[in-house]
Amino acid sequence: MEFWFEFASTYSYPAAMRIEALAERRGLTVTWKAFLLGPIFAAQGWGDSPFNIYPAKGRYMWRDLERICARDGLCFHQPSVFPRSGLVAARIACVNATAPWLPDFVRAVYVTNFAEDQATDDPGVIARILDGLGLSSHDVLADAARDEAKAALRQRTDEAIARGIFGAPTVFVGDEMFWGNDRLEDALVWKIGTASGCPAASA
Amino acid sequence: MEFWFEFASTYSYPAAMRIEALAERRGLTVTWKAFLLGPIFAAQGWGDSPFNIYPAKGRYMWRDLERICARDGLCFHQPSVFPRSGLVAARIACVNATAPWLPDFVRAVYVTNFAEDQATDDPGVIARILDGLGLSSHDVLADAARDEAKAALRQRTDEAIARGIFGAPTVFVGDEMFWGNDRLEDALVWKIGTASGCPAASA
Secondary structure: OEEEEOOOOOOHHHHHHHHHHHHHHOOOOOEEEEOOOHHHHHHOOOOOOHHHHOHHHHHHHHHHHHHHHHHHOOOOOOOOOOOOOOHHHHHHHHHOOOOOOHHHHHHHHHHHHHOOOOOOOOHHHHHHHHHHOOOOHHHHHHHHOOHHHHHHHHHHHHHHHHOOOOOOOEEEEOOEEEEOHHHHHHHHOOOOOOOOOOOOOOO | OEEEEOOOOOOHHHHHHHHHHHHHHOOOOOEEEEOOOHHHHHHOOOOOOHHHHOHHHHHHHHHHHHHHHHHHOOOOOOOOOOOOOOHHHHHHHHHOOOOOOHHHHHHHHHHHHHOOOOOOOOHHHHHHHHHHOOOOHHHHHHHHOOHHHHHHHHHHHHHHHHOOOOOOOEEEEOOEEEEOHHHHHHHHOOOOOOOOOOOOOOO
């Protein structure tokens, strides 16, 4: 299954924390697909997170996320800055998609932002996360700053748009799309070809 | 628990079909609160359903709703007109909120719109639903056309805005708000005062 995520996305946090364990239990592997929501939102006329543009929805989201994290046993503190750009982290995740350390890196960035309220849009904070994983932050950051890395993330985001993605997290099982942390369980049990309408609907 | 719903709302359909049975199993009663999303969306600058304004989200929603209905054993056909105004049905539901036939009426309107693709914005269709429940459609429609009924629905919608409602369905357990068909189960098991942050977050 493909897991499409944006580092700034609030509901991607609980999803990123649990998807690998859930998938493993079903013998599935997760393909990690970092992308950027900014260009997708901009195409809809949004210059900011919809949770900031629509305050009632935003207030609810923070409370809802708090409840979800409490239920899942995840630490959560509303970040003092939202959204924090996931650009640097996303370039790293994009060009290291199959690295064995990638899932740990992704989870660490989410925890640093949404539980520890640290500036994950700051390359220095990302460097500390990389060093903490036993990597050379200098090398990884330099690699992710190359033009090829920038182009790879742009291409990934174009692919997201082409596949109909409009939010994060989004999971694909084959061509079947599931949007939101709420749909992980449905995606995990999805059988291609089910839910093809209502045969009894001749009423 | 309070169930706030809008007859034009797609995800209110599966929620309306299952909430009473779910609540009864837990010894809870449902208070049915019809309201209109139109004025709430208009205040956000939307002159139409967001599912029409944002096509990628709309396409996903119809497929998602199809899957949900299939999972719940509900008949579903994408209505040929969307959204259908719930104004007449909402006035009826508002002034008959405690009538013993109200839950059956609400469910019948949803089925008529989302499974049978009939024009539930047409008072004639609503009349047939009322007659089918053994009621006098003439009396119920006349009652719902009075100025008092119109004022009651406007007041209900103002109350929705004041309570922070931004979409449908929305469930309240005390002051705790749950948005969406996806949150019914969480609302049913909600204990006042839980999810008060993350005590281990001193990292």
